[in-house]
Amino acid sequence: MxxxxxxxxxxxxxxxxxxxxxxxxRRDLFRRLRSLPPGDECRLLTGITQSLGAELAFEEAFDQAFPRLLAETETATDVNGLAELQRQLTEKAADYFHQRGSVPAFDILCTTLTDYLTRGALRLAFRWMEEHGPAAPAVAWAWLALGALGRGEAGLSGDADFAVIHDGESPEETSFFVGLAGRTAGILERLGLTSPGGVTPVGAAWRGSMADWRKRITSRVTEGDGGLGWLIGLADLRCVAGDSTLAASMNNLVRSMLAFHGDQFRETARHISMMPSGFDFFGRFRTERIGESRGMFNLGYYGISPLVANVRVLAVHAEIPETGTIERIRALLREGHMDVELAERLLRACHSFGRKRGGMGGEASGAYVDTAGLAEQEEDELKAGIEAVGNLQRLVYTTIAGQG
Known part of the structure; x- marks a missing residue:
């Protein structure tokens, strides 16, 4: 990709x-051909053709196996069946990343398999509820992903944040969704799909009707400390299962609340644009001074998190609906909110950071880099990425925080 x-x-x-x-x-091939003795040109071209054939065969085999496994999650009859399919899917995704090194492809594969497993868990939970009660109410509902999974940037670590929204408000309807959330979360936990931060509809804070969510958000905005970082984070919401129209209504609620509280949004954007730099006063990488990661560079804290957060806040300000970081960058460029040079540099940073993140399981929080062991090209690439993040933060400050 x-x-x-x-x-x-x-x-x-x-x-x-x-x-x-x-x-x-093309240039490199013809340069090499000119330096070969007569007869070797054909052998070189034959070798290239064979290598390309092997690569195409790998792609064709993957394109058959991965969709087939995904389809089988839709007919799995128990958790053990889902778990076996999960094992095979994660192996396929990891093998593909090892073979190709494509960060966007890896994100898509991990997100897709997690979505399918989640829908499989929901089907099993619904079936259990039908057999044991209470019966499913005839109301719309949506199972939403947040965080990295909501952005379509899931890894293979199993971290998955979810929320639920539904139309029904009667005690019987509410009771059903309490039961559904608990049953589904139990299945997901057996699959290793959990939220370290407790973002799960098992908790009352992450489930409810549209009226519940509106009250919850309004109360926190008016009674909180003024920071809207948590609300800006909800702009990553993505519908995994259920009614997409209801999910869109939830997204509209979040965006409208952010627009209504413009001063607080700008102040939060200012704080986001001032996240710590990955370089010290002398332009060297900031490394950990204590703990197990002593001497390591925290790529999650100084690279991935500020990149994601600043792109997100700029996209929200520009009313861009996309949730993925790469898609947001492209949309910001397309709509004139970012120049080509910065967009290219940020996309390269996404690739550079994501390659390291993918090799460590896929989660930003565990992405530490031993900068002393980097090759010169890798070091230059990492520095360029951190510099691009700094330029992005300056853009956020001048575009949003510097207003009014």
Missing amino acids: SLFLAVKNDDILNRRGTADFLEGI
Whole structure:
């Protein structure tokens, strides 16, 4: 999957990054051909053809196996069946990342398999509720993903944040969704899909009717400390199962509340734009001084988190509906809120940071880098990424925090 900026109709062969890549291959190939003795040209071209054939065979085998396993989650009859499919799916995703190293592809694979497993868990929970009661009410509902999973940037660590919204408000309807949330969460826990931060509809704070959510958000905004970081985080909400229209209403509620509290939003944006730099006073990487990660660079804290947070707040300000970081960057560029140079640098940072994140399980919180062991190119790439994040923070400050 090409990371870089797409042209109209998103034809991969016309993408800027792809075109540069293919031109580089062509130049290098013909340079090598000119230096070969007679007869070796054919052997080189044959070897290239065979290598390309092997790569195409890998893609074709993957394109058959992965969708087949996903489809089987839709007919799994118990948790053990889902768990076995999860094992096979995660192995396929990890193998693909090892073979290709594509961060966008890895994110899509991990998010897709987690979505399918979640829907499988919901089906099992609904079936149990039908057999043991209470019966499902005839009201709309939506199971929502938040955080990295909501952005479509899930890893293989199993971290998954969820919330539930439903139309019904009667005691019987509320009771059903309490039971559904608990039953589904239990199945997800057996699959290793849990929320370390407690963002789960088992807790009353993460489930309710639209009226409940409106009261909850309004109360926290008016009675809180003024910071809206938690509300801006809800802009990552994505519908995994249920009624997409109801999910869209929830997203509209979040966006309207952020727009209504403009001063608090700008103040929160200012704090986000001033997240700590990954460089010290002398321009060196900031490394941990104590603990198990002593001497390591916290890529999650100084790179991934500020990149995600600043892109998110800029996208919310620009009323961009996308939830994924890469999609948000492309939309910001497309709509004139970011220039081409910064967009390219941020996309490269997404790839650089994501490659390291993917190799460590996929979660930003555990992404520590031994900068002393980096090759020169890797070090330059990491520095360029951290510098791009700094430029992004300055853009957020001047665009949002500096207003009014």
